[in-house]
Amino acid sequence: MLFLVRMDVSLPHDMPPAVADDIKSREKAYAQDLQRSGKWVHLYRVVGEYANYSVFDVESNDELHGLLSSLPLFPYMKIKVTPLARHPSSIA
Numbered sequence: 001m002l003f004l005v006r007m008d009v010s011l012p013h014d015m016p017p018a019v020a021d022d023i024k025s026r027e028k029a030y031a032q033d034l035q036r037s038g039k040w041v042h043l044y045r046v047v048g049e050y051a052n053y054s055v056f057d058v059e060s061n062d063e064l065h066g067l068l069s070s071l072p073l074f075p076y077m078k079i080k081v082t083p084l085a086r087h088p089s090s091i092a
């Protein structure tokens with residue numbers, strides 16, 4: 001099952017830089033592991049925003065929820081999920 005996911009990150013302004021750096025470093029490692037596993041298929045920065053558009057390929061809504069809620073940045077993100085279906089004109 002494919003899902004388009006938008007993540008908007010908003011870290012508290014008073015978060016100490018070392019704490020923010022640690023969360024971002026763990027987030028990067030987790031994101032890269034999921035990309036290597038094939039579950040996080042695309043990851044693009046939204047130009048000019050601390051946000052990304054991603055495509056996930058997972059078995060179920062529950063699996064996606066588990067992956068997203070385990071992101072180290074999850075407490076600091078607004079996440080919008082859009083389920084995707086095959087387009088009838090797609091040649092892919």
Ligand SMILES: O=C(O)C[C@H]1C=CC(=O)O1
Nearest residue numbers: 009027028031050051052
């Ligand atoms: O930077 C972001 O968009 C948030 C998050 C998603 C992947 C990652 O490494 O951080």
